[in-house]
Amino acid sequence: MSRFVAASLAVAAAFAVASCAGAPQSARTSPVVEQTAQTTRPDLVILVSIDGFSPDYLGKGQTPVLDGLVAGGAFGPMRPSFPSVTFPNHYTLVTGLHPDHHGVVGNRFTDAQLGAFTMASKESGFWDQGEPIWVTAEKAGVRTGTMFWPGSEVEIQGVRPSQWAPFDQGMPGDARVDRLLSWLDLPVDQRPKLETLYFDIVDTAGHRNGPDAPETRAAAASVDASMGRLMEGLKARGLYDRTMLVVVSDHGMAATSPERVVWIDDIIDPAALKIGYGGAVLTA
Template sequence: MKILFRSLLCSLLVLAAGCATTHDQSNAAPPAHVDAKPASAPLLLISIDGYRTDYLARGLSPTLQALADGGVRATDGMQPSFPSLTFPNHYTLVTGLRPDHHGIVNNTMTDPVLGKFSLGNREAVSNGRWWDEGTPLWETVQKQGLKSATMFWPGSEADIHGQHPSDWKPYDGNVTADQRVDQVLAWLDLPADQRPTFITLYFDEVDHAGHSYGPDSPQVNDAIRHTDAALARLVRGLTERGQLDHINLIVVADHGMAHAPTHQMVLVDKLIPLKHVEVVSMGVLAGFNPKPGFDFARIEATLEKPQKHMTCWDKTRVPARLAYGSNPRVPQLLCLADVGWRISSSDYVAKKKTTTQGEHGYDNAAPEMQALFIAHGPAFRQGAQVPSFPNVDVYPLMTHLLDVPAAANDGDYNVVKGMLKPEAQ
């Protein structure tokens, strides 16, 4: 199997030039009284944002396929947590907590003390108080005297509980996939006492193409090819350094992608007067809070009736299987669009013409939302296929691989331990 894998790598694209140019952010050294424990095999967690699990069957990802053939793959994908959005699920992966428990309940949300949070609000994104309901893995690793490094990961720009990863990068979409890979390889080239044991790597081209053009577009196929070429660069770099057989790789997606034609829009202002509510979010998952002086119970009663192309609940009546609604940041009234639909308003549509063709955030059980999971390395079985499992289980798998104590989490190691070789369980 190893010979076949290396043979496949040799047939991939030639090594391209380029290196990461963003500046290092180094801090969060372990307290002086903590003795660094002997490092386990390094763990590299790779996210390909928006890589729907069935994309692998398109035959456009030879590197990913080789990793799967030589390791473990969830054949029907990994189930994201609800809502199937980017920031909530990336933070779930590194905390093992569902969004309702770690507090990043949406890409757009409000907090009575902290105000408003959105992906483009760098002040909020870098404020650790938004993130401190969870304990990210890099914090736990550093408490054990080990080092961590994040090549872009939601949460890593914030001073959560007073610290960042040992090395981290502020998100910059202009940093190419190859440059991101080169930075990871540079971290692995550090002397042993400086080298991170836990590293994350983030790719976003597949997600961007899926939103702009839809999951079945030629542009998504191109993005899949480009990202796989960057992964080939990573594997070649690891092979050249003699590290490929000594590092555990986990490749995941945060969610899938669904075709969402621009005309499939629920205009919620046709059902309720929007000036009578606080609008927290629109899109696939819309959220509304009461506004003083208006009859919110009547608004809830209206929207909780059967609606075309969406379902609405008071947060206390969200189906239990979604594990969502207890966090104070969850809006009082939620409306979830059917797969392929969005929720918006007439004013928004008139002011900003929607041109995107793909969406996520839908019911996390929807086939279109299922996410990639592949694992490869010395701890993992070879050529193994496993059934679908919830993404909260990735966290206890990683703490086991790193031999660090797990923080309180919603995951179950017993669900995923069968991925490992008997001696690694």
């Protein structure tokens, strides 16, 4: 198995490696490069996001599976785009565009033409400024399966993944893994070649309890166990050594305290703001 544990735009490099065997002859530098690409081309690429997972959570005893992937693969730094919240960064990860170019500039925001955007918005106009990797793949005839990802249940540029599921925050991590693996049990001509998998419980625990809380450590351990379930599922299907696994996160966490408070009232009239999860938006 090829493994790549990183964040932000490093995903683009991983997909380039995964697809290099399909490049036109003019793009290849030599027959040696062509032969190497053909022998290392994976049968399957799985992009996994662990929302709100800071690199600081690794190596502390709760994440043996992820620690093993780091030790046996490649590891890159976390460099989130601004704003460093879930929806803008997840769309950056799959489009290669910064939020001011792909248009999803917050978890909640208001667009002059389209109106209010929330994390439940399905209006394609919010998403059509960028082309996520599953749309690019489907256009090229490569089947995809998205087990949750911001934007993955929306028809974008007239395209949907071959397999997808509406987001259900209550679905446990193991159930998400099992659904993704079930798509690999379909007939060969229906199986996805690119899959996405999304975990949100580390983010939820971190926001509610802080990055150093036992609840957050427990959430990291739970996701790590689900990742182990994914590894075993791939091995059982004979796909482990033919899969490129890319594990990313959209942002980390920083602890706060009552001593570090900024009173917005002292800076701007609160009546001019709409304040919600993901930041404040000027209304006038």
